[in-house]
Amino acid sequence: MLGLFNPLMGCASAHVEANFVESYLSTQTQLVTNFNELGDTLVVVVPEGAQVKLAGWSNDTANHVQRVMDIAKFEGKVGQTHTIVAPLGLTVDRLILVGVGNPADAARHKVEEAGASLAAMFNSLSAETVSIDGSLIENSNDNSRILAQLSHGIDLRNYRFDRFKSDPAPRPSQNMRFLVSDRSQASKEFADYRALAEGVFLARELTNLPGSNGYPAAFAEYARQAFESLDVEVTILGPEEVKAMGMGALYGVSQGSQHQAHLLVAHYKGNNDQPIALVGKGITFDTGGYNIKTDSSSMRRMHTDKAGAAAVIGSVLTLASQKADVNVVAVAPLAHNMVSDKAQLPGDVVTTGSGLTIEVGHTDAEGRLVLSDGLWYAREHFQPRVMADIATLTGAKIRAIGNDFSAVFSDHEEVYESLRAAAEATNERVWRLPLDPVFESAIESRIADVINTGSPGASAGAMLLQRFVGDTPWIHIDMAGNALVGSDKGIHPRGSTGYGVRMLTEWAKSNPLK
Structure with missing residues (x-):
């Protein structure tokens, strides 16, 4: 089901494929006795x-x-x-x-x-x-x-x-x-794992798309195609809707690009419980803006900055395909961070959907800008019982703990423990970093409510995002460094890993805080 906006209207862009979703495997699997x-x-x-x-x-x-x-x-x-x-x-x-x-x-x-x-x-x-x-x-x-x-x-x-x-x-x-030994029983197990694989494949495919192919409108359209045969309500807000709803932080990141901001929502209502919200950062390409990235090898990998959005979309695809007994909504704020005469500038102030203002201290700290509006939208429109956001957010996370773990931040013990258990089960491992009032001063702004910079970087990013979750129990997952592998490794062929789909699916099925 598609709501509000046709993502293909008015796109000056690379070709959008009419049949993006394909069969990802050429192998055949049979169960026999x-x-x-x-x-x-x-x-x-x-x-x-x-x-x-x-x-x-x-x-x-x-x-x-x-x-x-x-x-x-x-x-x-x-x-x-x-x-x-x-x-x-x-x-x-x-x-x-x-x-x-x-x-x-x-x-x-x-x-x-x-x-x-x-x-x-x-x-x-x-x-x-x-x-x-x-x-x-x-x-x-x-x-x-x-x-x-x-x-x-x-x-x-x-x-x-x-x-x-x-x-x-x-x-x-x-x-x-x-x-x-039992074909009927095995069929259910195999079907559930195949659905999980399809969710991972979709996340990998979306993340692997180059910046000129996986821009916001295209990402949204490809996700819509993936959900066509499933009981998932898809809503796509185009740039004018994003702007009209006051989501200036999301809108501003893309204002320097021909590919303007979108907000993608995928809601699978497998029961009538209060929903679980998954919010994923979707920077479809990140030059860094006017604080431009100066490392060419890093810039080349910036199509993977949409891996968080891909993870939440892949998770909902899996849960819907499994007909899981959960109520889950994915919210993916999508933007294309470019440099032009229309791009936002260092020092600009943007107003978020919540009404809070953010000073853009650094245009390459754009992930927390789009997530601030994504978290607000999820909280305001779905009143979730718990929220998780996932993002390739900070280089500071990589410097702190490397690429074998993602960093997590939460002040809610039960939420943290439930996610940690899901992470251990799927080997998408997490390591907790501090979310503490001592870091409040790191995000103080002279001219706005908060600033999108601060040190230590990973904790400062989490402290800013916390301002947008209200009283909702919440956990932030910084997956910087986990989105891509340079060579075949274990379950991952070279390229995008689809990190987060297996963990978030497992977590949602555990029904945290129910």
């Missing part, structure tokens, strides 16, 4: 300490496999793999053993990483037909969950961003058959 044939590759899923002998294997085959395991010291620990070429007594070209530890308590993210390792192996070996045997996991609940997690890891690693290649390399295209 027996194998008619094994294909070229057999994967045996091995719990720690299990004896590996499958139905139909001869003693010679079992003894051969056991001897190889002993020599290789393969014990079935989670993530362990070992390949046996031309295994004795089997018709397959290769037998791959993959360990999953104790299936009852194996960490989800470690099983998913094992799946990603399998995907890399399949692709390097040019495997075509893969049979994945989970029969050594006897408990049907564990069997369904572990195999679905392996499949999820395979899917995430197999994503490719190739829409701009004139002659793209073939995508992974294996036909994979999973031997499950």
